[in-house]
Amino acid sequence: MKILWNDKIVDESEVKIDTEDRGYQFGDGIYEVIRIYNGLLYMEEEHLERFFRCADKIRLTLPFTKEEFSQRLHRFAEEVGIKNGRLYFQVTHGAAKPRLHSFPDPKEVVPVLTADIQEISRPMEKLTKGISGGIVTDKRWLHCDIKSISLLGNILALNEAQENGYDDAVLVRDGIVTEASSSNLWMVKDGVLYTHPDGELILPGITKIKVRQLANQLGFKLVEEPFTKEFIVEADEVFKTSSVAEVTPIISINGKNIGDGTPGTITKQLQKAYIDAIEETVKKM
Ligand SMILES: Cc1ncc(COP(=O)(O)O)c(C=O)c1O
Structure with missing residues (x-):
């Protein structure tokens, strides 16, 4: 290499x-x-x-x-x-x-x-079927906005989720949902999108910037305010975003189905808009 x-x-x-x-x-x-x-x-x-x-x-x-x-x-x-x-x-x-x-x-x-x-190729199986999430206490430091190579906190969180049988961690600090172990987290309730605001408690994702733009273009209301773990388990849809994971549906949390336990409609719309935006940019090259 x-x-x-x-x-x-x-x-x-x-x-x-x-x-x-x-x-x-x-x-x-x-x-x-x-x-x-x-x-x-x-x-x-x-x-x-x-x-x-x-x-x-x-x-x-x-x-x-x-x-x-x-x-x-x-x-x-x-x-x-x-x-x-x-x-x-x-x-x-x-x-x-x-x-x-x-x-x-x-x-x-x-x-x-x-x-x-x-x-690498696009994670098609995860994109179409979705993955499971498990709640893990966010014990990372308070500079999560720095894309530091010291990733032990994130690795421990992912490992804890996987040891409990889940694909990824839904990180919760003081009752508030922050992000996943290497992606930003989003949820949908009654047609409204929610995600944690940028700041020191999460990494301000580049995919998040794009998904925020796309959500606006598609006319979805987006609330960037802290929300609780009780709120996310009652969500209609949950997904995570990152450069590698793109828009990956999370179809259950701690074993409880999110919505009907399949990728949600808004999630699928954003997935499509995300890949369409990439194709558009590639065409303009
Ligand atoms: C903790 C964390 N949050 C969010 C993200 C998503 O960032 P991006 O969309 O820039 O890939 C990552 C990506 O590695 C991450 O490690």
Whole structure:
């Protein structure tokens, strides 16, 4: 597999990461996942914007501008040549010696970028049949808006849901539904869409931006306010959104059917609108 390693494209066997890299030792880094459809890096601008915003939040000075970085990613995508897949990239604060908790002087460290592209296809079975959710207490930290490579909180939550026999976690903090383990969560009640507002308790999803636009275009009322776990279990429809999961229906929570236990009408309308929007953008390329 080819890796973009800082400004070079190399074979994965050539990559050398210092054992004192702050990403390796502290999880001190950020990442992004961009879906590639037909060679198009979908919503690239929004992903890069979030990436640069998150870099600021962790006091990481990126050694390139957004434009330079975009060119680098495009050169990489062209060389790899995968037309349908996902681009993963991360930047860490780099290696600082000796190991100290405090952020290193930006003049003394070089951030480390790595990226790879892997082929993936749309999760058709989950998109058509839906998945199950299980309520898990959201015990993550209070900077969930940072797309940090430290994902242990999310991994523990997913694992807890799966150990209980569910496909994904419906995270609940102080009685309020926040998001899923690696997606944003939405519900529908009496024709109205609900999702948790952006802020420090969830990751502001790029798919969420698109689904918000589509919901508006389709004329649905959308309420971005906190709602309770009692409210979501009584929902008519529930779904989750992410770059990889797209608009995935959640058809039961804690074993109780949502609606009639099949993907709901509004969910299906948004799924279609989402893929139509991608096809439109691909056509304009
Ligand atoms: C915790 C969390 N929330 C939401 C999302 C959805 O983000 P996006 O739509 O940008 O893929 C992700 C994606 O990885 C995530 O990890």
